[in-house]
Amino acid sequence: AQSVTQPDIHITVSEGASLELRCNYSYGATPYLFWYVQSPGQGLQLLLKYFSGDTLVQGIKGFEAEFKRSQSSFNLRKPSVHWSDAAEYFCAVVFTGRRALTFGSGTRLQVQP
Amino acid sequence: NAGVTQTPKFQVLKTGQSMTLQCAQDMNHNSMYWYRQDPGMGLRLIYYSASEGTTDKGEVPNGYNVSRLNKREFSLRLESAAPSQTSVYFCASLQTRGGRTDTQYFGPGTRLTVL
Numbered sequence: 001a002q003s004v005t006q007p008d009i010h011i012t013v014s015e016g017a018s019l020e021l022r023c024n025y026s027y028g029a030t031p032y033l034f035w036y037v038q039s040p041g042q043g044l045q046l047l048l049k050y051f052s053g054d055t056l057v058q059g060i061k062g063f064e065a066e067f068k069r070s071q072s073s074f075n076l077r078k079p080s081v082h083w084s085d086a087a088e089y090f091c092a093v094v095f096t097g098r099r100a101l102t103f104g105s106g107t108r109l110q111v112q113p
Numbered sequence: 114n115a116g117v118t119q120t121p122k123f124q125v126l127k128t129g130q131s132m133t134l135q136c137a138q139d140m141n142h143n144s145m146y147w148y149r150q151d152p153g154m155g156l157r158l159i160y161y162s163a164s165e166g167t168t169d170k171g172e173v174p175n176g177y178n179v180s181r182l183n184k185r186e187f188s189l190r191l192e193s194a195a196p197s198q199t200s201v202y203f204c205a206s207l208q209t210r211g212g213r214t215d216t217q218y219f220g221p222g223t224r225l226t227v228l
Contacts, residue, residue, distance in 0.1 A: 099207060105154055
C-alpha cells in the first residue's frame with residue numbers, strides 16, 4: 001500500500017538551532033510532494049511543494065526541502081529555528097495516478113528558548 | 114477571496130444524531146475533498162469529488178455521505194453519529210495547472226465531538 005512515514009513523532013530544538021524533519025514514502029514512481037504546517041487549533045498551511053526539476057525546493061518562512069529519489073525521501077530543513085516555528089508538520093504525497101493527498105502522521109516541533 | 118470556508122467551527126452531538134458539515138470554495142477549483150484528522154494519524158481521506166456531479170470514496174468512508182451541490186459546495190453528512198466520529202474535519206479544494214495536480218487548499222476545520 002502507498003504510505004508516507006514521518007518517523008519522528010515529537011522533536012524539541014533550541015531556538016536558533018538547525019532543524020531537519022524526516023519524510024519517507026513508499027512506491028517507486030516520483031510523486032508530488034508537499035510539506036504543510038499546522039499551528040494549534042488552526043488549519044493547514046502549505047510550506048513548499050515539489051513536482052519536478054531542481055530537487056532542492058525553497059518554501060515560505062525560511063524552510064527548504066530536498067527530494068532524494070534513491071532514498072524515497074523529502075526531508076524538511078531550516079537553518080535557524082524561531083520560537084514561532086513551534087507547530088505540527090505534515091509531509092504529504094500525491095502518488096502517481098491519484099489526486100488525493102496521502103499524509104504522514106505528523107511531527108510535533110517544540111522550540112526551547 | 115475567502116478561499117475554503119467551513120461551517121460550523123465546533124459541534125457537539127449525541128450518539129445517533131445527524132448533522133451536515135458545509136464546505137465552500139471560491140477559487141473555481143474542480144476537485145474537492147473531505148479529510149478527518151485524529152491524533153497520531155495525520156489526515157485521512159473520507160470522500161472526494163473530482164468534479165461537479167461526481168463523488169468517490171476515500172480511505173475511511175463508512176458512516177458518511179457527501180453531496181457535491183455545485184462547483185463551489187461540497188457537504189459531508191453524518192446520518193447517525195458515533196463516538197468514533199469524534200474528530201477534526203477538514204475540507205480542501207485542488208488547484209490544477211494544465212490539467213495536472215497542483216496544490217490543495219484547506220479550510221479552517223470543524224471540531225466535532227460525539228458524546
